[in-house]
Amino acid sequence: MAFKGRPAPSTGLLRQVDALARAAFPSGFTVLVLVLAAVPVGLPGVVAAAGLPCIFFWSVFRPAALPPPAIFGLGLLTDLLSAAPLGSNILILLVVYGFATRWRRFLARQSFLAVWLAFCGFAAVAALLGWGLQALLGWAVPPAMPGVAQVMLSAGLYPMLAALMSAAQQAMIRAEAAG
Amino acid sequence: MIRLSIPLRQALARLSLPMMIAAAFGVMLLGKADALLAERARVALADLLTPIWSALQQPVSAVQQAVREAESLLRLRQENARLLQENERLRRWQAAALALEAENTLLKRQLNYLPEAAPAYTTARVVADGGGTYARAVLLAAGPQHGIRKGQVALDERGLAGRVTEVGSRSARVLLATDINSRIPVTLEGSRARAMMVGTNGARPRLQHWPEGAIPQEGDRVVTSAEAGAFPAGLPVGVVRWSAAGAPEVELFARLDRLDMVRLFDYGLSGILPPEAVARPEPRARR
Numbered sequence: 001m002a003f004k005g006r007p008a009p010s011t012g013l014l015r016q017v018d019a020l021a022r023a024a025f026p027s028g029f030t031v032l033v034l035v036l037a038a039v040p041v042g043l044p045g046v047v048a049a050a051g052l053p054c055i056f057f058w059s060v061f062r063p064a065a066l067p068p069p070a071i072f073g074l075g076l077l078t079d080l081l082s083a084a085p086l087g088s089n090i091l092i093l094l095v096v097y098g099f100a101t102r103w104r105r106f107l108a109r110q111s112f113l114a115v116w117l118a119f120c121g122f123a124a125v126a127a128l129l130g131w132g133l134q135a136l137l138g139w140a141v142p143p144a145m146p147g148v149a150q151v152m153l154s155a156g157l158y159p160m161l162a163a164l165m166s167a168a169q170q171a172m173i174r175a176e177a178a179g
Numbered sequence: 180m181i182r183l184s185i186p187l188r189q190a191l192a193r194l195s196l197p198m199m200i201a202a203a204f205g206v207m208l209l210g211k212a213d214a215l216l217a218e219r220a221r222v223a224l225a226d227l228l229t230p231i232w233s234a235l236q237q238p239v240s241a242v243q244q245a246v247r248e249a250e251s252l253l254r255l256r257q258e259n260a261r262l263l264q265e266n267e268r269l270r271r272w273q274a275a276a277l278a279l280e281a282e283n284t285l286l287k288r289q290l291n292y293l294p295e296a297a298p299a300y301t302t303a304r305v306v307a308d309g310g311g312t313y314a315r316a317v318l319l320a321a322g323p324q325h326g327i328r329k330g331q332v333a334l335d336e337r338g339l340a341g342r343v344t345e346v347g348s349r350s351a352r353v354l355l356a357t358d359i360n361s362r363i364p365v366t367l368e369g370s371r372a373r374a375m376m377v378g379t380n381g382a383r384p385r386l387q388h389w390p391e392g393a394i395p396q397e398g399d400r401v402v403t404s405a406e407a408g409a410f411p412a413g414l415p416v417g418v419v420r421w422s423a424a425g426a427p428e429v430e431l432f433a434r435l436d437r438l439d440m441v442r443l444f445d446y447g448l449s450g451i452l453p454p455e456a457v458a459r460p461e462p463r464a465r466r
Contacts, residue, residue, distance in 0.1 A: 035228060039235045067192070068199040075203065079210075079217075080224045086210025086217040090203035098196055137211060 022172050026065040029168070030054040030074050033161065038081040045146055047082040048089055049153035052126055053161045055093050056119050059100035060107045061169055071097050088133040092126045116158055123154040298411075300444045301326060303351065308438070314380050315358035316344070317438055319351045327351045330409070330448060333441040338415040338432030339363070339403060340441050351443075355435050356416070357384055364407055365416055365429075367393070368400040376401070376416065376429055382436070383420065383428035395419045395427040411446045 030051060037050035051074060058066045075090030082089070100107070100122065107115055127147040134142045183191070210217045286292075303319040321327055331343040333353045341361065345352040354361055361378035365386070372393035378384045386395050399419040405412035417431040 035231060036235070039232050039239055068195040072199045072202060076206065080221050085207070087203050087207030090206055091200065094196065094200050094203055137207065
């Protein structure tokens with residue numbers, strides 16, 4: 001965004017609102033994506049597949065805005081919107097968050113393609129974990145095909161979502177630098 | 180915001196992930212222990228989000244509609260090709276049919292052929308079977324102004340059933356082809372030989388009086404013959420079956436054991452009429 005000149009220094013209240021909006025943006029965006037993904041379009045498993053890229057991206061690039069309680073809430077929302085056993089997506093998202101934040105210093109320096117590849121690995125592990133949890137909680141071997149479809153869908157959705165989120169991230173960084 | 184000391188906050192931040200993972204397990208157990216709870220939560224959330232979804236559903240369904248349209252447009256080409264091919268084939272058949280029709284009219288004209296009038300028929304419901312003078316007969320319900328006449332031919336949806344023998348003001352009796360009194364002139368379609376089909380009160384009437392040398396063949400189709408002017412020629416009757424006793428019988432097309440509706444055809448024939456039932460005068464026509 002090319003502003004002509006610097007914006008006027010904001011007042012205290014406005015700055016607080018601004019900071020709050022920036023802090024709430026990752027969760028809000030993810031909630032929005034989840035709710036939009038739940039629109040019945042005849043494609044099952046979109047909710048879980050769409051939530052994962054958001055969590056991964058923000059865990060890597062802005063972990064402070066997405067604390068574990070927020071992840072917990074998003075996982076619960078995913079569980080409620082999809083037909084997965086209650087709690088399974090919470091655990092998956094928390095595990096993804098844990099590993100992504102641990103490796104974020106390494107991941108954040110990589111190129112987009114490398115991050116995408118890493119995300120594919122994460123998605124595969126997440127699907128495997130989900131499959132295992134489903135088998136454990138339902139005490140029956142679930143079919144493997146939905147998991148594979150979810151990984152593919154997740155991997156395919158990542159570039160699109162990441163483009164949106166990195167644009168927002170750049171804007172936020174610029175705003176922080178200005179403010 | 181509550182102001183906490185920095186080490187405490189760091190400790191909390193470090194602890195929050197394990198705590199949340201423990202909470203996730205707790206939720207899992209809760210969902211496992213009380214499946215109804217998860218269901219209710221899902222329904223409540225869906226209720227909450229339904230307005231959003233229903234608003235979004237319109238563009239989504241519009242897009243889906245457009246995609247379907249595009250698919251059908253893509254398929255239009257090959258559909259068109261298929262239809263053209265089929266049309267071509269049908270046109271050839273139409274040409275053949277027209278040629279045959281023309282040839283047929285030409286031959287008819289040359290033979291001085293008198294076309295048969297399409298027979299009029301009435302449909303009547305079978306209300307009772309048995310009774311009366313005959314052992315194998317059915318009673319038909321007819322309206323008060325019915326046009327049923329003696330000698331009309333009764334067919335079910337498959338073939339010949341019998342012949343009207345008695346007519347009342349609101350009913351009519353049909354003598355079935357299986358009755359022991361039934362004699363029907365038939366033609367064996369294979370050899371064009373005439374024969375008589377004689378009822379036995381059994382399920383299969385017998386064939387009698389076939390000309391010498393034209394023995395009915397097993398599986399030969401049997402149709403009515405116009406001999407004696409009682410029936411029109413060519414009504415489907417049945418197929419020839421040789422019985423275990425060595426007599427040729429006719430397996431009827433009509434299902435006489437489960438007649439429910441019969442069509443009564445008026446061919447305007449007044450050949451041999453069945454005899455009057457004994458001690459049963461013809462009811463007077465009430466007008």
